[in-house]
Amino acid sequence: MSGSRYHQRLIISWDQLHRDVRELCQRLVERDIKGIVAITRGGLIPAALIARELDVRLIDTVCIKSYERMEQGGLEVMKGVDHDGAGWLLVDDLVDTGRTARAVRDLLPKAHFVTVYAKPEGKPLVDQYLTEVAQDCWIQFPWDMGVAYVEPLIDQGKR
Ligand SMILES: O=P(O)(O)OC[C@H]1O[C@H](OP(=O)(O)OP(=O)(O)O)[C@H](O)[C@@H]1O
Numbered sequence: 104m105s106g107s108r109y110h111q112r113l114i115i116s117w118d119q120l121h122r123d124v125r126e127l128c129q130r131l132v133e134r135d136i137k138g139i140v141a142i143t144r145g146g147l148i149p150a151a152l153i154a155r156e157l158d159v160r161l162i163d164t165v166c167i168k169s170y171e172r173m174e175q176g177g178l179e180v181m182k183g184v185d186h187d188g189a190g191w192l193l194v195d196d197l198v199d200t201g202r203t204a205r206a207v208r209d210l211l212p213k214a215h216f217v218t219v220y221a222k223p224e225g226k227p228l229v230d231q232y233l234t235e236v237a238q239d240c241w242i243q244f245p246w247d248m249g250v251a252y253v254e255p256l257i258d259q260g261k262r
C-alpha cells in the first residue's frame with residue numbers, strides 16, 4: 104500500500120460478507136423487485152446471495168472494467184442493458200470514489216442501487232448501503248485472499 108491513497112486495510116471474510124449481505128437484505132425484503140443487475144465482477148457475489156434471500160430469479164449484468172489491482176484506470180463499459188432500471192435492484196460490492204457508480208447510474212437511472220460497503224466520496228451515489236468504511240481503507244474481499252499456514256511464534260525466531 105506504500106505510495107497509494109490507501110493507508111488501512113479491512114479484511115472481510117466469507118462469513119462476514121454473508122452476514123453483511125443478509126443484513127442488507129432485511130432492508131430490501133419489502134421491495135417489489137423485477138430483477139437484479141449485478142455490476143461485474145465484485146457485484147456478482149452479493150447479487151447471488153441477495154437473489155437467494157429475496158427469491159429473485161432474473162439476473163442480468165453490467166460489465167465494467169476499471170481497477171487493475173489498487174490502481175484505477177480508464178473505465179470501460181463492456182456490456183450494458185436495454186432498459187432504464189425501473190423496478191430493478193442494481194448491486195455492487197462497494198462504492199469507493201463513485202466513478203463506477205456514476206457510470207452505471209447513467210445507464211440505469213431508475214434502478215434502486217445498493218452496495219454492501221460504501222466510502223464517503225461514493226456513498227451519495229447509492230440509494231442504500233450497509234457499512235461505511237473510511238476513504239483511505241482498502242477493503243480486502245475474501246475472493247482475493249486464501250487460507251495460509253502460519254508458523255508458530257516459537258519457530259519464527261521471535262525468542
Ligand atoms: O467507486 P469506484 O472508485 O469506482 O470503485 C468501486 C468499484 O471498484 C471495484 O470494482 P473493480 O473496478 O475493481 O472491478 P471488479 O469488480 O471486476 O473487481 C468495486 O467492485 C466497484 O465496482
Ligand SMILES: O=c1[nH]c(=O)c2nc[nH]c2[nH]1
Pocket residue numbers: 170197199240241242243244
Ligand atoms: O477489493 C477492493 N477493495 C476496495 O477497497 C476497492 N476500492 C475500489 N475498488 C476496490 N476493490
Ligand SMILES: [Mg+2]
Pocket residue numbers: 142143144145146195203
Ligand atoms: Mg467492481
